[in-house]
Amino acid sequence: MKILFVSKRHPQQRDLIERPYGRFHHLPRLLAARGHDVKVLLCSHRNLPSIRTLMAGVDWLGEDVRSLGPGTLYRRLIQHAHAFRPNWVIGMSDTYYGWLAQRIAHSTGALSAVDAYDNYEAYMPWNLPLHALWRRSIRKADLVTAAGPQLAQRLQLHRRDGRPVEIIPMAADPEFKPLDKRACRLALGLPADARFIGYVGSWARNRGTAMLIDAFRRARAAQPDIHLLLSGRPPQEVLSEPGVMGTGYVADTQLPALINALDIACVITADTSFGRYSYPAKLCEAMACGVPVVATATEPVRWMLGERSEHLAPPGDAASFAERMLDLLATPRAEYGSRPTWSDHARRFDYLLSDTGREKR
Structure with a gap:
């Protein structure tokens, strides 16, 4: 499959090109490792130049709304998507990117997915038009994933076809492990x-x-x-x-x-x-x-x-x-049982994309 992610470039104030981490980096990376053609469109608002880099088998493109202006940014994203011709467009990291993924998918004829790790509507509770667009993207998406069951239950209220919101939990990055x-x-x-x-x-x-x-x-x-x-x-x-x-x-x-x-x-x-x-x-x-x-x-x-x-x-x-x-304080180490990794979650995500794609054909 050809999978296009759309995300902000600086979730949680970390630059995904300079300081890659979390689901925003490891899900695309591991889907590429599983044989898919993966591209990530990253959007910023820090007056940064456009950038393109190949990292961990993924094509990363960065565009900036302050450098380009909203209209030019949107046209650039559409152009990148049409050149790639994805099977899936996946919005992640913020409210805007559910809406963008849905628009890009509609323009290219691809399926759309939304991956949410927080309740984005809590960020700007006053911005009701943006929340309406977010809910519309959830309603129209072919696949919705959430970081846990409580968020999945909330997003399920906005689903149109009754399909369940699937769970792709958070995980620790590989460098986090027991050390002396x-x-x-x-x-x-x-x-x-x-x-x-x-x-x-x-x-x-x-x-x-x-x-x-x-x-x-x-x-x-x-x-x-x-x-x-x-x-x-x-x-x-x-x-x-x-x-x-x-x-x-x-x-x-x-x-x-x-x-x-x-x-x-x-x-x-x-x-x-x-x-x-x-x-x-x-x-x-x-x-x-x-x-x-x-x-x-x-x-x-x-x-x-x-x-x-x-x-x-x-x-x-x-x-x-x-x-x-x-x-x-008297416990030197804690036992939490087997912990799923980003590799486990990418395997599950791959299955969901493939299975939903078959159903939509």
């Missing part, structure tokens, strides 16, 4: 014998991160020698808390070492229109590394953890979160 904790700490310049509870992710109060500080205070009152290790740029008042240490931004290549350096990894989500359909990649990464996790028990996180109660605390409940931290 002491060696990782030495590589990162961290004390080898300290006890670290860590949070690797963006700091946003609407995601419940303020609760983490409350929980850490409670845990540290019971065990004063523990530290909270934070990456990125948390607020200065958080870094001023006793026992809190900051790493600053950590290079992508060092993230597996950072997670493996932790005694406990914290995963924070909130009971919001975003959090109720969020499947955190950081949870997949910590599980792949065998690091004990304490996570807020939204339905997607409970599903990802297989309802393992020892790792779960109710959203917003700092006391329960602290209790889970203290309970798990």
Whole structure:
């Protein structure tokens, strides 16, 4: 098959050409490895020049709306698609790309698919016209996939033909695997014998991160020698808390070492229109590394953890979160059972594309 993906170039602020990762990179890469002809159209809004590169057996093309203007960008995408003549056009990464995939598929006579990993309607709740276009793309798509059952159930409400929304879960990238904790700490310049509870992710109060500080205070009152290790740029008042240490931004290549350096990894989500359909990649990464996790028990996180109660605390409940931290500090490694990989998910995606294509002939 000839498979055309359409995506934004910088999902989660990472450039898919310079810093490839996640489902946006590995699903196209592995479908190409399975013998398909795969091309990815990437759209940006950072005044970047057009680019084309062959990477991991996939043809990647980048176009920028600020450089070209909306009309020229759209015409370029259509021209690229007609030159490729795809069997499938798959929109991923954001609301706009479901709509774009549907338009491109209609123009080329291809089948259309939408792959969703978040509830995109939570990003800009005021943009009702865009949400209407998103729902239309879900309704008209020949195949819809979602990162988990809660999101699949939400998207199912907009399906026209009654076909089920299929699940292609999140997974850890291959570099996330168990590593020696002491060696990782030495590589990162961290004390080898300290006890670290860590949070690797963006700091946003609407995601419940303020609760983490409350929980850490409670845990540290019971065990004063523990530290909270934070990456990125948390607020200065958080870094001023006793026992809190900051790493600053950590290079992508060092993230597996950072997670493996932790005694406990914290995963924070909130009971919001975003959090109720969020499947955190950081949870997949910590599980792949065998690091004990304490996570807020939204339905997607409970599903990802297989309802393992020892790792779960109710959203917003700092006391329960602290209790889970203290309970798990004595656990050197956690066992989460067999974890599916991007290769497993690509195999499933390949089957769904092939099976749906046969039915539509």
